[in-house]
Each structure stands twice: as C-alpha cells, then as structure tokens.
Amino acid sequence: MQAITRRLKGAVAAALTAASLTVAAPAAAQDVDFAGRTIEWWIPFSEGGGSDVWARFFAPYLAKHLPGNPNVIIRNVPGGGSITGTNEFAARARPNGLQLLGTSGSTQFPFLLGDTRVRYDYADFEPVLVSPTGGVVYIPASMGIADASELGQLDGQELVYASQGATSLDLVPMLAFEVMGLNVRHVFGMTGRGDGRLAFERGEATIDYQTSSAYLTNVVPLVEAGTAVPLFSYGVLDAEGNVQRDPSFPEIPHFIEAYEMMHGEAPSGVAFDAYMAFFSSGFAAQKPAMLPNGTPENIVQAYRDAFTAAVADPDLIAASGEVLGEYDQAVGDEVVRLYEVATTIDPEAREWVRTYLSENHSVMLD
Structure with a gap:
C-alpha cells in the first residue's frame, strides 16, 4: 500500500x-x-x-x-x-x-x-x-463441506451468489471468491444482504455472506439447525494492518487462513492486493x-x-x-x-x- x-x-x-x-x-x-x-x-x-x-x-x-x-x-x-x-x-x-x-x-x-x-x-x-465491522461467508450443509479445511472439494463446482451489485460492498466477497479460486456466478439485483440470505434459504443461492449482526441473528440459527456451514470470516486488522480473527467469531478462520487451508500457502499477487484494499475499506x-x-x-x-x-x-x-x-x-x-x-x-x-x-x-x- x-x-x-x-x-x-x-x-x-x-x-x-x-x-x-x-x-x-x-x-x-x-x-x-x-x-x-x-x-x-x-x-x-x-x-x-x-x-x-x-x-x-x-x-x-x-x-x-x-x-x-x-x-x-x-x-x-x-x-x-x-x-x-x-x-x-x-x-x-x-x-x-x-x-x-x-x-x-x-x-x-x-x-x-x-x-x-x-x-x-x-x-x-x-x-x-x-x-x-465484520462478515462471515457460508454455504449450505448439503454440499458436504464441514469447514474451511475442505474447501478444495469445491474445485470445479459452480456456486451462486445473490449480489447487490459489482461495485457495492459485494465487491469484497466477489474479490474474495476470485482470489480463493472458487467458481462463483454472481446474480445481481438484490436490494440488500437480507435478500441474499433469503435467496440462500430458498436454495437459489449456494454461497452467501452476512455482516456480523445479521449473521449472529439470522444465520447462526441455520448453523445450529445443521443447514448452513461457515467457511471463513473476513477478519479484522490490528494496529499494524495485519489480519486477525474476527472477535465476534474467534472460532471461524479468517480469509487468509482459509486460503492457506485450501492452497497450502499464503495468498499473494495483484488480485490479493486488490482484495485487501477493498476488504480494509469495506469492513476492517x-x-x-x-x-x-x-x-x-x-x-x-x-x-x-x-x-x-x-x-x-x-x-x-x-x-x-x-x-x-x-x-x-x-x-x-x-x-x-x-x-x-x-x-x-x-x-x-x-x-x-x-x-x-x-x-x-x-x-x-x-
């Protein structure tokens, strides 16, 4: 930077x-x-x-x-x-x-x-x-993925994300998915993340994120019911600008940890630099x-x-x-x-x- x-x-x-x-x-x-x-x-x-x-x-x-x-x-x-x-x-x-x-x-x-x-x-x-603020990315439990350590099993599968727009705050998950190497089709037209969650619950979307308060209120019950699985949070930045686990979800790996689980090395390159800029601005x-x-x-x-x-x-x-x-x-x-x-x-x-x-x-x- x-x-x-x-x-x-x-x-x-x-x-x-x-x-x-x-x-x-x-x-x-x-x-x-x-x-x-x-x-x-x-x-x-x-x-x-x-x-x-x-x-x-x-x-x-x-x-x-x-x-x-x-x-x-x-x-x-x-x-x-x-x-x-x-x-x-x-x-x-x-x-x-x-x-x-x-x-x-x-x-x-x-x-x-x-x-x-x-x-x-x-x-x-x-x-x-x-x-x-923070956010958590999650998928349906029906996909058979237990947690971020099994992200590699999604290789080649098309996921669907219900988006508010390519230059909205949904640019952050868009870049996260791109850097992670997930095959995600973005369907635009949502008026809010609540619409995206409802699309997920109806089975129209197969990957979603919610901000911290909405995740705690609306998605944790889905996780507890066994219908949704958290993959990663975006994390937070410490005073030196390093990514740390989200204090609201200390048990969930942050994006960089999830990437390392999937690829065996830390993310790098211009696409990751772009993700970090917009994650920092949109969440951290x-x-x-x-x-x-x-x-x-x-x-x-x-x-x-x-x-x-x-x-x-x-x-x-x-x-x-x-x-x-x-x-x-x-x-x-x-x-x-x-x-x-x-x-x-x-x-x-x-x-x-x-x-x-x-x-x-x-x-x-x-």
Whole structure:
C-alpha cells in the first residue's frame, strides 16, 4: 500500500479560520474550546441507514467529551450513492472544527476505483475515528463441506451468489471468491444482504455472506439447525494492518487462513492486493470520521482525544452492543494507520480491479 501524502496547502489560512472558535487555537488540544458552538456531522446518506445510526450513536458522547461540550447535530446530505454529499463537504467545509464528515465503504469504493464522479480525496481529510465491522461467508450443509479445511472439494463446482451489485460492498466477497479460486456466478439485483440470505434459504443461492449482526441473528440459527456451514470470516486488522480473527467469531478462520487451508500457502499477487484494499475499506475500517483539509493540529488532537474518551465511556460501552458489536474502535494514534490502509490502493491493483469488472461484469467506470 502506498503511504498517504498529507497536503498542507492553505494551512496558514486554515489557522486564521480556526480563530472563529471562542478561544484562539494554541498548540495544546486542551486549549480548544467549543463552548456554545454547534458542530455539524455530515453524513452523505439518508436518515435511518447504518452510517446515520452510527453517527447518531456517537454524537452525544462526542459532545460530552469535546472541550466546551458543544451541541453535535447530524446533517444528512444523501445522493449519488454518498458521492454528492462527500463532494460538497470537500468543497465547502471550513477547517475550524465545526464540521465533521462520516463516510462508509460505499463512499470509499468509488474513490478507490477512480470513479470520475468523485471530487474528494481521502488524503485531504484528517481522521479522528475509524469503526470496523465484520462478515462471515457460508454455504449450505448439503454440499458436504464441514469447514474451511475442505474447501478444495469445491474445485470445479459452480456456486451462486445473490449480489447487490459489482461495485457495492459485494465487491469484497466477489474479490474474495476470485482470489480463493472458487467458481462463483454472481446474480445481481438484490436490494440488500437480507435478500441474499433469503435467496440462500430458498436454495437459489449456494454461497452467501452476512455482516456480523445479521449473521449472529439470522444465520447462526441455520448453523445450529445443521443447514448452513461457515467457511471463513473476513477478519479484522490490528494496529499494524495485519489480519486477525474476527472477535465476534474467534472460532471461524479468517480469509487468509482459509486460503492457506485450501492452497497450502499464503495468498499473494495483484488480485490479493486488490482484495485487501477493498476488504480494509469495506469492513476492517468501514466507517471513518474526518475533519477537513487544513484543520489545525490542536483541533484534530482535541477530536482524537474526545473519541478516545468516548469509546472508554462506561455509558457508551454499555449501549454499544447492537451498533458497534465486539469491535475495537480505532482512536488516538491507531486511527492514522488503519485509515491509511482503508483509503489507499496501489495503482496496479486499482487497474486490475477496473479491468476485472469491465471484462467480467461489463462495469465501465470512465
């Protein structure tokens, strides 16, 4: 992965803009004061979606732990699959700490793919929080596969996956299957992963994945009933960017472990690099919160400190189960590395994905 190059152009002007805070911003984060101010947290999705729920969950804890206890409100700016609102934020947000952006994998993917509609650059934002999620791939028990160690028995068999679209979050399982060497036919048109699960239960799909909460709620009963078998989770990334087992499913091997079981060696190559980029962006670091380009360092630090305190807040911990699951939130110093992994892609890997989508699924991104 290429390292992010931070852009410092306009930093002097940004520092002057930051003076709109009630106290001019000196070097120390504790000298920032948002008392009496209102912070807009931009979400480029409609109300009620996953990113909206995530931001509304965090908002009162952010307000509680930022200096001066400002009012934090959510501003929904939907459109263009989240591209519209993110473009607007990149063009209009002022670097004074009063505007924050939250995106999701479906915002990161167009950026990573080089979609010409994108007018934002993740290298221009300052990350202050990154939230992961997880997912598990499973097949029918009727296929006679007991676990990932028997994946080789699927060689040559056609599997069917009910997909929401080739450039949606279903790009991650698509690339996982490609790298793994599974023969999977993707049937598009699903409106959500719930539709994919129902297709699986009806026998129309023979391989599926569900995010952690949906898997625990809807698929574990199928596993317990002996009708579904988990193959692998996508896993999570540690602070150094290494794949580890998903804490929600510690008994299930992650993708790399399953690949090694099937092929006897670790995955490598440009296709695997592409998979890692989109897995990181779509799951391991799915939801980042960011400040605009040029935000003074002390304001950035104040936000990072606030989110660090928020995730350690006993009230947040007690209420976090359904929204955040078992996943550690990346805050403080850890946020930079995970954000970098989730928002960068090697140019060769990008071109490989674009060519793969064009040749196999007639997806044209120019």
